[in-house]
Amino acid sequence: MPSSPPSSVSDWWCDQGSEYGFVGFSYEVTACQSVNTLRTDFKNIRETFKGRYVRLYGACDNEGESSWGDNIVEAAWDAGIGVHALIWFGFDGGNEWMTRRDSLLASLHSNPKAQFVTRAVQFGSEPLFDQVLGVSALATQVKDAISNLASLHIPVTVSDMAYGYQENGGAKDVLDAIDLIDAHMLPFFSQQASTGNQAWPLVLDDLNWFVSNGQGKKIILTENGWPSKTYSGVKANSPKAVANVQNEQEYYELLDSKCSYFKTVPGGGVGWFWHIYSDNMEPGYGLYDTNNKLKFPFSPKTSC
Template sequence: MASNYLSLAYLLLLAVSGNAIPIVDIPIIGSTNISLANSAASCFPALGFSMPSWVPSSTNGWWCDPSTEYAFVGFSYEVTECQSKETLKREFKDIRNKFSGRYVRLYGACDRAGFYDDVIDAAWEATVGVHALIWFGFDNSPIWQTRRNQLFLTLHTNPKAKFVTRLVQFGSEPLYDDVLDVGTLASQVWAAKANLQNLGIPVTISEMASEFLGAGLKRSQLVYPTRERQEDIHVGGSSLVFSQPTNVGNEADYFNLLDSKCEFFKTVAGGGVGWFAHIYADGQEPGYGIYDVYWREKFWFRPRTRC
């Protein structure tokens, strides 16, 4: 999806029936047989959780129950710069310690060998979960297949991977960007599910609402932002539409609005609604960051993580 259509908040829809896993935009396809922790203080990546000094033998009881993951959950984080491991550690810790972020949602791609291993190490050290991404790009290049294979190899071989990787996003708006047709995308998602099932890592995609509707999916499955100029939340039937701000003042008002709706998000049927701020810094995507290009906060940003 081209950057001028990116929203400033990506919404994370949480499902809590049985042992369900969080979903982003559409239902996740993946394992649902992992045990979830009952106490927020004892689960990853809850605020206050301390990482162990060893790698656990199982993810049973490791992940927090999705019903606790409403309101602000973290940042989108662009990786085209191929940040060093030290930069990843520093900025992930900033997301965690200054902004109380619990997750980092990767955006873009870095094709440097070992990069996702660095992401895993940084996430472990900072105590943040990761929404990994198979990035297609905008030029119809088949390089996404190499990225998919490398990511899956890392997930299977790095012992910490399944303890920080909450899910894998199979593309970012792949239907909107016309990189795969519906049938091919569906088969790829199911194949990814089978590949990652023994790790307990579910698979999802991020997509424009119009593409889901065009593919015959129900509006009730969607939570999406738009590029309207107004700052408001519209609730109609079973859909939520979030408007996007158009300047720094509107950006601040927009996030204040999301923060003010914490109590509403907590009670939305299905386990609540959580949201990401897109994006961490203007150096990653000009105009969209919480930090400007000089690493100054453009406005006060300390949204609630619970209410």
């Protein structure tokens, strides 16, 4: 990174056609991590795994944490990594998301480094599937955010499953409004699920739906993974679905083996995140276990 922010984001980001294969980790921020923790983790993602981005998950709502968004920006700047920011709706209803939205947008405008680390802003997680807003209302939120961030050249999207769109008749208003497609890919929950290394037809079904309906827009797999254990809220819908570390590993190895395919998908190729960085954030989904030890070696392709 330069010693200070450039005057413009023109020619700052790499071409989206180069953003395929593994791009980084989802990273839950409910713990309101310190800037030092963020910096350490972001540098590890960048240097150890060649991650280009972190995708934020959850929200830091602690009172007095109004400057916490600046911590994210500082840590990302220091680590040389980009951020897919998130306007978190949560799972309990309520209007807290509006405060989170306003706080994020204000922070992106006030911090001079923010536009140089923020690759996208997402409305999520799964607002269509959870029906937290109607299709038209959600599309309006996206358009308003795009307008708000136009001077910063930060794209806006919605982070959801193919099924979230499908159950809303395709949600064309939302597909029309978003700048890129942030697709959730969680084949473990399919009624046809079995093992991680057999998940490709399930991935392809959802991916093909986005290709067919996504108007040629860039596709990123954001909330994307296979759990290593089940528990309340993480239950299989198929009697053959297997949740263990071996299947978690085999799922990501499967994705990694499809690098050449992902490179060719319309819209500039498909990039994918690992959901999520550590089991301390979301049990069973992390690359790191609750003792901060790697569950297995991981050296994914970022190009092919």
